[in-house]
Amino acid sequence: MRIISFAAIKGGVGKTTLTFNYGEWLSRQGKNVLLIDCDHQCSLSQTYNLFTTENTVYNIFEGGEVEIHNIHSNLDIIPSSPMLDELETELSTKHNKDLLLMMWFQDNIDTIRKYDFVLIDCHPDFLTVTKNAIAISHYILSPIEPSQYGFTSKSLLLERLSNFKDEVIDVRSRESYITAQTLFIGNRIRHNTKSSKEFSQKISEDKNVIALIPEKELFNRSTLDGTPIVEMQEDKEINVKNKTFFNALDSTFRNITNTIEK
Template sequence: MAAQVISISNHKGGVGKTTSVVNIGAALHQMGKRILMVDMDPQANLSQSLGIFEPEKSVYTLLRGFCTTEESMHELEMDLFVIPAELDLSGAELELSMEAGREFILKDHLNKVKDQFDFILIDCPPSLGLLTINAFTASNQVYFPLQAQFLATQGLKKLLEVIEKVQQRLNQDLEIGGVFITQFDKRKILNRNVKEAIQKHFGDTLFNTVIRDNVALAEAPSKQTNIFRYNPKSNGAVDYWALAQEVAERSTTKVTS
């Protein structure tokens, strides 16, 4: 059975996209799933969080056709892989702009290995350019991490418009798979009020799990590891484990429905 391909996207920076890809991927892996993570952000925060710096083969060399999909994959441990990014990826949008079918390049490459994985998680850049379009075209679902702050949903209108255009023109199978709240502090009235507003706006699309504000989640990347290895008893580990369980359940429901 082919992998569920999930883009984690929000063109607002600092909402926890990379943290979510790392830790949802790690939790699903611990549940016995075979996982591939793809770093589509030129800042390469996902790659660096996993201890990969200046890789010789990367998503950039893959998109440019300089290596195969298998060659671009770095094995972190058994059944857990990443296709890393590098700074050169920042020039990819311009370099690929004249390519025929440029929106489908990532999809074509991932299709060659989809049958080898249960989940492919794509860390999208904080922009709505060609790299993000490639991620959406390759995906079954998009997940949005949202901070429990007043302006959390303000930028989503443009993102939803882009998704709608991708659905119409490039990928009819793309769905909004879920929304989850990050950096939540129940002691703050604003956080609680924004959570209620997000719940009213998104309804059942909102995951039940809330990712609490947790310093261990910010510290783990400096040790080049995930939250479960860094501090398995932290609120961050508890929350991402619960979120990954919901992801797995929704995926099962989607496959069987």
């Protein structure tokens, strides 16, 4: 099993769109995938028309039943709850509050061991729920966009991760429980603008940047329409018009998967 958190300090960078489309792509490759929506905005859940406050990811942190919803063959999801944003205050004095998701996984290992990939969509922050996701992850995939704040948010995420690693340690071995490797994805790259060209050149020099995804309205709208790119490819008319983008995205997802499965 590979557990991957899609996390970023800045909102609106395409985390949910990437989680949605990568999860759907993996499931078409024959992988068993579990999506976990850890964003109280519930965007990933709503993409699948899941509107509920019962048996959601919230119960992982507060106790109670958690329901895993089947989307289609090979793809399941644990939906989010708008009540997640209340957890910061509710968990403020709780012991091991940053490891609650890890403990839930251990308690339910017989249920989740069947998954090849667990993809976690995080809220754009570095608070308790996001820390829980990072604590259990093997990898963090963080999309960044062509802007000065994109570089700033990248540095800020790495700084907070470093501090988090120092905070959550085994008191006996002095080793951190936080072992996730952080990888970055350049997203919404416009190759016909100076800023995007400069951005692409600069981030391509970073060995932790593993993919560049071009700006494409089709991709950006996929979550709004609830139609993943891999499904759009099955439409011959859409495929012909967007074949170059589809091939590039397929190559990107294969590269990400090969990196993560090493």
